[in-house]
Amino acid sequence: MKTLAGLGAIAVAVVASPVLAHHAYDANYIRETGSIEGVVVEVFWGNPHVHYYLEVTNDDGSTMLWDVESDNLGVMARAGWTIETLEVGDRVRVSGRLGREGRSRLALDLESVETLD
Amino acid sequence: MFIKRLVALCLAYALPALSVAQDSAFVGDWLLWVESGYEGRPAYGTLAIEATDSGLALYVEGGPVNLLELDGTRIRFDLDWVDLRDAPRLSTLSGVLENGVIQGEVTEDGADRGAWRAARLAAPNPDAPPMPVDLTGIWGEPDYIGKGVFDLTAAGRAADEAYDETLDDPILRCVSDGLIRMSHGPFDIEVVDAGNRLIMLYQDMHEVRRVYFDRGFPDGIERMNESMGYSVGRWEGSTLVIETRGLKKGVWDAPGMPISTDAVFTERWYLDDDGDLHIEFSMADPENYDRPALMHQIRSKQPDDREIPPYSCDPHPFYRGLDLEGRLDEYWGRSRYRL
Numbered sequence: 001m002k003t004l005a006g007l008g009a010i011a012v013a014v015v016a017s018p019v020l021a022h023h024a025y026d027a028n029y030i031r032e033t034g035s036i037e038g039v040v041v042e043v044f045w046g047n048p049h050v051h052y053y054l055e056v057t058n059d060d061g062s063t064m065l066w067d068v069e070s071d072n073l074g075v076m077a078r079a080g081w082t083i084e085t086l087e088v089g090d091r092v093r094v095s096g097r098l099g100r101e102g103r104s105r106l107a108l109d110l111e112s113v114e115t116l117d
Numbered sequence: 118m119f120i121k122r123l124v125a126l127c128l129a130y131a132l133p134a135l136s137v138a139q140d141s142a143f144v145g146d147w148l149l150w151v152e153s154g155y156e157g158r159p160a161y162g163t164l165a166i167e168a169t170d171s172g173l174a175l176y177v178e179g180g181p182v183n184l185l186e187l188d189g190t191r192i193r194f195d196l197d198w199v200d201l202r203d204a205p206r207l208s209t210l211s212g213v214l215e216n217g218v219i220q221g222e223v224t225e226d227g228a229d230r231g232a233w234r235a236a237r238l239a240a241p242n243p244d245a246p247p248m249p250v251d252l253t254g255i256w257g258e259p260d261y262i263g264k265g266v267f268d269l270t271a272a273g274r275a276a277d278e279a280y281d282e283t284l285d286d287p288i289l290r291c292v293s294d295g296l297i298r299m300s301h302g303p304f305d306i307e308v309v310d311a312g313n314r315l316i317m318l319y320q321d322m323h324e325v326r327r328v329y330f331d332r333g334f335p336d337g338i339e340r341m342n343e344s345m346g347y348s349v350g351r352w353e354g355s356t357l358v359i360e361t362r363g364l365k366k367g368v369w370d371a372p373g374m375p376i377s378t379d380a381v382f383t384e385r386w387y388l389d390d391d392g393d394l395h396i397e398f399s400m401a402d403p404e405n406y407d408r409p410a411l412m413h414q415i416r417s418k419q420p421d422d423r424e425i426p427p428y429s430c431d432p433h434p435f436y437r438g439l440d441l442e443g444r445l446d447e448y449w450g451r452s453r454y455r456l
Contacts, residue, residue, distance in 0.1 A: 026205065027282040027372070044434050048288055051434040067438050074304075074320075074426055103442050 029097035152231030162262030178264035199263030245354030259414035273405030280373035291430035
């Protein structure tokens with residue numbers, strides 16, 4: 001793993017990652033995976049896909065909002081997730097494919113989620 | 118797009134150099150089975166092998182694939198596809214034809230990726246007397262090969278190149294993705310018999326479709342422009358044949374394979390000996406494709422007590438994401454591409 005310059009909370013790795021069916025994740029995400037740590041500030045629990053918005057603190061103390069995309073409600077339910085699995089205020093570390101062109105988005109690997117604190 | 122370009126390059130350079138003796142034993146339509154490595158589920162598709170003046174031409178799901186070797190009963194070809202988890206794959210399938218079945222190994226960059234096989238598909242018999250079978254119930258999400266490259270016309274290529282899947286994809290706005298695309302999405306379908314029609318309830322986008330048996334297409338069907346079109350069914354023996362016209366202009370996969378309003382979508386639904394549902398699709402759209410696109414999928418019957426969960430959709434994360442990335446103005450500026 002290595003750390004992206006200027007973004008201390010983010011680590012990336014060149015690891016093949018399975019993606020989810022039906023949608024073109026390749027348009028929005030690169031094959032490289034990474035992880036971020038941040039605080040959940042908004043939960044979108046719905047279709048077409050569940051999203052979590054994380055406030056991530058950079059090395060210089062500034063913050064930025066990351067859009068963490070998951071899957072549709074059916075897949076989430078089968079994976080045992082509910083609207084209460086991650087809630088506003090939770091501090092988490094999550095991993096997944098990173099956004100194209102350095103965009104602050106991440107395709108969530110459900111098995112990667114760690115709740116901190 | 119990378120896979121598309123890679124395969125296009127392979128086709129451009131490799132095909133003219135190949136001088137392949139025709140082997141009529143391979144010619145025909147085959148049900149292709151490829152190990153996908155996803156929950157042990159194989160992916161299914163249609164392999165068509167045709168004799169041409171310069172040798173054999175191979176198509177999977179109606180799109181060209183690169184024949185690498187044909188030597189007696191041995192065959193080897195490349196397959197660009199998307200597996201059941203939407204992971205892009207460029208596989209090499211090597212196999213031997215024996216006792217009417219082709220089977221062998223799948224490799225990717227020299228690494229073993231499992232097995233594959235192909236068995237001949239039965240030819241349709243349009244003269245078979247109707248022998249309807251019970252297709253009602255809930256059919257689970259399909260297993261299929263997502264082919265990546267098709268023979269597009271100039272208009273098809275222009276539509277494909279103009280399409281920006283991060284902005285133009287109707288699903289992003291919770292607008293129906295249409296019959297063809299939702300036919301191979303990871304969702305269930307419930308079939309209800311209503312006498313003169315079958316009612317098909319699609320989990321995806323809560324869409325409803327009616328397949329009529331007692332009428333033809335209405336006047337003005339070419340201007341209907343509806344996401345599910347208008348479907349007319351008939352029985353050929355125990356195979357349900359459905360023809361759909363009046364589809365909305367759009368795309369039938371996420372990367373943007375186009376559909377015109379003149380597209381004709383034909384399905385053949387039949388049960389195999391295990392009670393699994395096979396659906397063969399053919400999508401003829403001369404405006405966009407030089408030859409029909411095909412699909413072959415298999416769905417399993419779900420228990421009677423299964424319930425299809427509701428599917429409500431909210432476009433909030435799409436607009437939220439564009440706002441975060443400063444791309445809202447770019448989106449507003451693409452209204453002429455909106456599907």
